[in-house]
Amino acid sequence: MDNNMNLTTDKKSFSAMLKSVFKRRASLDARKARAGYVFVLPFILGVLLIYLPILIDSIWFSFNKIIPLSGEEAALGRIELEFVGLDFYTQPFADSTFTEQLLAGLQQLLFEVPAIIVFSLFIAVVLNQKMLGRAVFRAIFFVPVIISTGIMDSINLADQMSDSAGAGTDDGSGASANEIISVLDVQQLFASMKVGGELVTYVVGVVNNVYNIINYSGVQMLIFLAGLQSISPSIYEACQIEGASGWETFWKITFPMISPMILVNAVYTVIDSFTRTNNPAMNYIANIYDKAQMEQATAMYWMYFLIIAIIIALVAAVASSFVFYQRRD
Amino acid sequence: MDSKTVITKETKNRIQVDYEGKLTFKERMLKKLKTSNTWIKVVVNIFKFILMLGVSYVILFPFFSKIAGSFMSPSDVADATVSLIPRAFTLDQYKYIISDNGYFFHTNSQGVQLGAFFNTLFLSAICALIQTMVACLVGYGLAKFKFKGNGLIMVVVVITMIIPHSALELSMVRHFTSFDLGHVMATETTGILSTLTGSKIELTNTYLPFIILSLGGIAFKNGLYIYLLRQFFKGVPDELEESAYVDGSGTFRTFVQIILPLSVPMMITVFLFSFSWQWTDQFYSGLFFIGSNRPWVMPDITTAPTSLEILYGNHPVWSLYQNILQNTAGILIIAPLVVMYLFCQKYLVQGIERSGLVG
Numbered sequence: 001m002d003n004n005m006n007l008t009t010d011k012k013s014f015s016a017m018l019k020s021v022f023k024r025r026a027s028l029d030a031r032k033a034r035a036g037y038v039f040v041l042p043f044i045l046g047v048l049l050i051y052l053p054i055l056i057d058s059i060w061f062s063f064n065k066i067i068p069l070s071g072e073e074a075a076l077g078r079i080e081l082e083f084v085g086l087d088f089y090t091q092p093f094a095d096s097t098f099t100e101q102l103l104a105g106l107q108q109l110l111f112e113v114p115a116i117i118v119f120s121l122f123i124a125v126v127l128n129q130k131m132l133g134r135a136v137f138r139a140i141f142f143v144p145v146i147i148s149t150g151i152m153d154s155i156n157l158a159d160q161m162s163d164s165a166g167a168g169t170d171d172g173s174g175a176s177a178n179e180i181i182s183v184l185d186v187q188q189l190f191a192s193m194k195v196g197g198e199l200v201t202y203v204v205g206v207v208n209n210v211y212n213i214i215n216y217s218g219v220q221m222l223i224f225l226a227g228l229q230s231i232s233p234s235i236y237e238a239c240q241i242e243g244a245s246g247w248e249t250f251w252k253i254t255f256p257m258i259s260p261m262i263l264v265n266a267v268y269t270v271i272d273s274f275t276r277t278n279n280p281a282m283n284y285i286a287n288i289y290d291k292a293q294m295e296q297a298t299a300m301y302w303m304y305f306l307i308i309a310i311i312i313a314l315v316a317a318v319a320s321s322f323v324f325y326q327r328r329d
Numbered sequence: 330m331d332s333k334t335v336i337t338k339e340t341k342n343r344i345q346v347d348y349e350g351k352l353t354f355k356e357r358m359l360k361k362l363k364t365s366n367t368w369i370k371v372v373v374n375i376f377k378f379i380l381m382l383g384v385s386y387v388i389l390f391p392f393f394s395k396i397a398g399s400f401m402s403p404s405d406v407a408d409a410t411v412s413l414i415p416r417a418f419t420l421d422q423y424k425y426i427i428s429d430n431g432y433f434f435h436t437n438s439q440g441v442q443l444g445a446f447f448n449t450l451f452l453s454a455i456c457a458l459i460q461t462m463v464a465c466l467v468g469y470g471l472a473k474f475k476f477k478g479n480g481l482i483m484v485v486v487v488i489t490m491i492i493p494h495s496a497l498e499l500s501m502v503r504h505f506t507s508f509d510l511g512h513v514m515a516t517e518t519t520g521i522l523s524t525l526t527g528s529k530i531e532l533t534n535t536y537l538p539f540i541i542l543s544l545g546g547i548a549f550k551n552g553l554y555i556y557l558l559r560q561f562f563k564g565v566p567d568e569l570e571e572s573a574y575v576d577g578s579g580t581f582r583t584f585v586q587i588i589l590p591l592s593v594p595m596m597i598t599v600f601l602f603s604f605s606w607q608w609t610d611q612f613y614s615g616l617f618f619i620g621s622n623r624p625w626v627m628p629d630i631t632t633a634p635t636s637l638e639i640l641y642g643n644h645p646v647w648s649l650y651q652n653i654l655q656n657t658a659g660i661l662i663i664a665p666l667v668v669m670y671l672f673c674q675k676y677l678v679q680g681i682e683r684s685g686l687v688g
């Protein structure tokens with residue numbers, strides 16, 4: 001009798017336990033989801049309460065003409081809006097300057113993105129290996145990250161402009177970074193080999209812009225370095241045992257393993273190249289903004305954003321078909 | 330173990346062993362040199378070193394010429410034979426930029442104020458701290474928790490990176506001159522602040538716009554930080570948290586006591602990024618600091634100092650000299666960053682290594 005009782009209570013408690021386990025399990029997931037929301041809450045709030053209104057109004061302004069009010073109203077910073085529809089979006093195409101600048105920006109992009117990615121990957125691979133003075137070189141390669149934005153960028157730009165204007169201060173001592181490598185030599189080298197003219201102009205362009213390319217690949221290099229260090233050394237070890245050469249190891253191991261980072265960097269480089277102040281199109285729009293045609297400039301920025309978004313989608317689509325993901329779970 | 334094997338030296342990761350037939354160091358090196366592989370290695374290493382030296386030269390050379398130029402007087406600028414070593418050494422540029430342009434202390438209509446250095450230091454430190462913290466929180470939330478809309482939020486993070494911030498210039502100024510939470514001008518919705526207090530606040534010429542943007546994780550390049558930290562936290566093994574949970578620690582305690590100490594190097598990397606980008610920021614300070622009573626920040630010191638303009642304004646090389654003045658201001662701007670970088674460098678390089686340690 002006693003035994004039987006025990007059994008039933010055991011059964012009961014077992015089912016209760018089962019229930020509570022399942023219940024707790026569900027609530028654990030829910031709890032974790034809730035915790036996840038709490039973690040991203042600052043960003044959600046920031047986007048919903050501040051970023052989105054700014055964004056919507058920015059688009060709204062691009063469809064409107066701002067009429068400044070006079071007197072007391074103006075002192076309060078009030079404005080009146082007049083709806084003009086798509087005027088600001090069609091106007092830039094009336095004269096060909098904007099399209100020309102856009103194409104120039106695209107050309108710069110086509111030229112820069114491969115150069116920056118190849119260069120930063122190369123440097124990251126070299127810096128990842130053991131070599132003399134590695135720590136010092138890593139420190140030096142961080143410098144472009146600091147100086148390629150904001151106020152330093154505009155100072156550098158002013159500097160370069162005066163350099164190219166033929167300032168008399170530099171007397172062939174290589175003061176301008178462009179003179180470090182002689183363009184003529186590269187041209188001669190390629191002329192004697194039978195390669196296409198486009199390639200020659202591309203390489204000469206890269207050589208000409210070596211300073212810019214080095215200075216704009218700081219962040220990409222850091223990202224690559226982080227990616228390279230995430231590759232497990234045991235894979236390389238296995239490769240060595242199988243007798244693979246360094247060249248084979250790079251193309252069969254390093255390249256596929258780093259390919260997600262190549263995608264990230266391609267997207268980042270496109271963004272960076274487009275939104276940098278010395279991009280011809282950005283420069284052109286900024287000039288229009290300074291001429292107090294702010295609504296016009298805003299509309300152009302939005303068009304510009306759409307073009308960037310399309311290009312980034314294209315780049316991501318093309319690059320992601322080459323990306324190799326190591327599935328571990 | 331062989332009886333003839335003797336351990337001569339033992340440290341944490343190395344054991345030196347003597348055994349029968351062991352070659353001396355010299356003999357081993359000679360044997361190594363006989364294989365062609367070693368020679369190739371040596372040549373490749375020398376080549377790599379020279380290459381890196383060359384690229385470092387390209388990066389650093391502009392600094393050398395800038396630093397050299399900052400000590401030149403106008404007569405040196407006019408003299409084409411002077412290239413790197415100034416003949417008439419002068420500190421005028423530094424002196425007048427610091428005194429006239431208000432590097433340390435700035436005088437406006439309300440008397441002596443703190444100058445560009447202190448204001449920018451304060452602003453950058455606060456923004457970088459907040460941005461690092463917020464990016465850590467959001468990055469951790471996106472990396473480690475499955476919830477509805479996780480992917481969508483990641484897309485939004487990328488979108489905030491893509492939209493050129495100048496596209497939001499006009500609207501941002503208007504929003505922060507009469508600030509309200511969730512107020513859309515286009516549809517004239519009332520914001521949270523107006524419903525609570527009945528009025529909007531003007532935030533221009535204060536640090537608040539920067540702090541608010543940082544708190545929301547939507548300030549300059551914050552998308553990149555969130556993305557970077559998300560990738561990093563994704564690499565941290567789940568077992569760490571699971572064991573903490575089993576021991577009865579809550580989500581936040583686990584985050585603060587287990588995850589954060591582990592990610593200090595990565596956090597310093599992000600802190601350094603955001604500090605130096607806020608330090609050299611020109612765009613946002615140009616937007617929010619308007620009028621004569623604005624806080625004096627770094628971009629304000631790049632104009633030519635008035636006393637030097639009076640002295641050399643009519644000099645034939647004035648436009649070139651202005652360039653040198655700008656470069657001098659640039660050196661004054663990045664000098665504190667270099668000092669800070671030297672302090673953080675140890676953690677930073679480590680951070681790069683650690684960030685990938687656990688793919």
